[in-house]
Amino acid sequence: MAKYFDVHPDNPQRRTLGTVAELIRSDGLVAYPTDSCFALGCRIGSRDGVARIRSIRQLDDRHHFTLVCRDFAQLGQLVQIDNDVFRALKAATPGSYTFILPATREVPRQLQHPKKKTVGVRIPDHTVAQALLAELGEPILSSTLLLPDEEEPLTQGWEIKERLDHVVDAVVDSGDCGTEPTTVIDFSGGTPEIVRHGAGDPARFA
Known part of the structure; x- marks a missing residue:
């Protein structure tokens, strides 16, 4: 049975998020809010967490996982960025964008696209997500909480608890x-390619 944590949106309780961070460190899988809907998240090195996300969302090995970072210091350790791309990303973060870039050796092979050796990264503009990242002290491996055969992601915490309790x-x-x-x-080819139109304004990359 999943634990349920009610967190203040503007002043999140540090002790509560410390408990959540400890769950993640212990290979736990959590559903947490971001600036672009809820996400499923676990620690980067958790094979069990990755397997559970794949199972819940019925994902194949070509799916790009996202490494949710607190800041550019974390992001820069995970992907290869040249100066032009750096400037483009810097201008658009934090925000509702995911960027696909070549992964560094810090990223486990199982998280990389099997052929392209790429991974998704993002820096959210969300108080609770940022506070959780601060407590954890490392990026969170994440995937949008969109269930198979459903067009809309889950957006209510109580419904997520009810449907994903076990x-x-x-x-x-x-x-x-x-x-x-x-x-x-997708910046992996050198120039930006819009793979999915979503919450972030794509005009700056068109």
């Missing part, structure tokens, strides 16, 4: 958050 370890609820997934921009 497949996640915790639900972090801070009230309303974004209802639209991130805009995904």
Whole structure:
């Protein structure tokens, strides 16, 4: 049965998020809010967490996982960025964008696209997500909480608890958050390619 944590959206309780962070460190899988809907998250090195996300969402090995980072210091350790791309990303973060870039050696092979050796990264503009990242002290491996055969992601904490009670370890609820997934921009080819139109304005990359 999943633990349910009710967190203040503007002043999240540090002790509560410390408990959530400890669950993640212990290979737990959590549902947590971001600036573009809820996400499933676990620690980067958790094989069990990755397997559970794949099972819940019925994902194949070509799916791009996202490494949710607190800041550019974390992001820069995970992906290869040249100066032009750096400037483009810096101008658009934090925000509702996911960027696909070549992975560094810090990223486990199982998280990389099997052929392209790429991974998704993002820096959310969300108080609770940022506070959780601060408590954890490392990026969170994440995937949008969009269930198979459903067009809309789950947006209510109580409903997530009800429907995923036996497949996640915790639900972090801070009230309303974004209802639209991130805009995904693929920079792995050198120039930006809009892979998915979402919450972030894609015009700056068109």
